[in-house]
Amino acid sequence: MTPMNRAAPDELIVFLKLPEPGRVKTRLIPAIGAEAAAALHRALVEWTLARVARQDAAWRTVLCFDPPDAGPAFAAWLGTRLALRPQAPGDLGERLEAASRESFASGARRVAFIGTDAPDLDSGDAAAAFAALVASDVAIAPALDGGYALLATRAHVPDLFRGIPWSGPQTAARTLAKARDAGLSVATLRTLADIDRPEDLAAVPAELRRW
Numbered sequence: 001m002t003p004m005n006r007a008a009p010d011e012l013i014v015f016l017k018l019p020e021p022g023r024v025k026t027r028l029i030p031a032i033g034a035e036a037a038a039a040l041h042r043a044l045v046e047w048t049l050a051r052v053a054r055q056d057a058a059w060r061t062v063l064c065f066d067p068p069d070a071g072p073a074f075a076a077w078l079g080t081r082l083a084l085r086p087q088a089p090g091d092l093g094e095r096l097e098a099a100s101r102e103s104f105a106s107g108a109r110r111v112a113f114i115g116t117d118a119p120d121l122d123s124g125d126a127a128a129a130f131a132a133l134v135a136s137d138v139a140i141a142p143a144l145d146g147g148y149a150l151l152a153t154r155a156h157v158p159d160l161f162r163g164i165p166w167s168g169p170q171t172a173a174r175t176l177a178k179a180r181d182a183g184l185s186v187a188t189l190r191t192l193a194d195i196d197r198p199e200d201l202a203a204v205p206a207e208l209r210r211w
Helices: 026-032 034-052 071-078 092-105 123-132 171-181 198-203
Strands: 010-017 060-066 083-086 110-114 138-142 148-153 186-188
Touching: 010 034, 010 092, 026 034, 026 198, 034 060, 034 071, 034 123, 060 071, 060 092, 071 083, 092 110, 110 123, 123 138, 123 148, 138 171, 148 171, 171 186
Parallel strands: 010 060, 010 110, 060 083, 138 186
Antiparallel strands: 110 148, 138 148
């Protein structure tokens, strides 16, 4: 599982899960069923990677996967061109913090985190985040539901991932408050829709509708 893309000082870390029915997109299951929700998750992962992880990208893309023993399954699904790294144990904040620590410890200059739930997110958003970090300590692309679709930093800042109410309407606001409390400057990028709730299904591109 050695990455084949060239090394870069910036890292784009993509958090993702195996598309197992009943374990992904659980809030969509009442609306479209577990099988369709898993199929949509698979489609969103592939769609996102096609948009942000091109071979000519100016950053190194790392797929930070869950469950942590599923490396072979992810390699079979997504190939070995991109770096594969298991997520650490713990809640989402602990896993993000561990991934940030590892990337900066391994020499990354700037690190951006995304999921695979925002179908409009593309390489332009990643480029904008890294460019914003020239003048700002943190860059964030808010989500319409109060979360965020992208978070980027130019240093490991554990407090950005601690005490955050995840998957709720205050996720981005609390993260921004943490940044302010730490004296960090923040660049706010464009707001994006993400696909978590039944009411979000209208934002799914026609190409990805599998239900």
